[in-house]
Amino acid sequence: MSPRRRPGKRAAERRARSWVVERVQTGVRMEKRILKVLKALAELHDLSLGDLLEGIVLHAFEGKAPFDEASRRRIADLKRIYGLDLDASASHRLREAADGR
Numbered sequence: 001m002s003p004r005r006r007p008g009k010r011a012a013e014r015r016a017r018s019w020v021v022e023r024v025q026t027g028v029r030m031e032k033r034i035l036k037v038l039k040a041l042a043e044l045h046d047l048s049l050g051d052l053l054e055g056i057v058l059h060a061f062e063g064k065a066p067f068d069e070a071s072r073r074r075i076a077d078l079k080r081i082y083g084l085d086l087d088a089s090a091s092h093r094l095r096e097a098a099d100g101r
Contacts, residue, residue, distance in 0.1 A: 023050070031094060033079075033082045033083060033084040033086070034084060034086070036078075036082040036084075037079055037082055040078050040081075040082075041071070041074065041075060041078060044074060
């Protein structure tokens with residue numbers, strides 16, 4: 001008889017696994033207030049901005065929400081602090097001012 005696994009053990013094993021990857025430097029342009037919120041959020045979670053963005057993208061690729069309720073509350077606070085009034089409906093509809101400001 002094989003030993004029974006505790007629920008969630010497989011998920012814990014996946015989290016403990018690591019992958020060797022090749023990272024590249026990129027020059028991505030992004031709306032200023034969005035970037036401020038992302039940098040503050042990365043700092044709150046003691047992550048680099050790149051690590052935070054990788055996590056968000058990997059969750060999005062699987063159709064999963066990248067943030068729990070507590071993180072979403074913090075994001076809402078940071079959006080207020082940095083005056084970020086954009087939401088998902090603004091996606092793909094942002095344009096730069098003629099002078100770049």
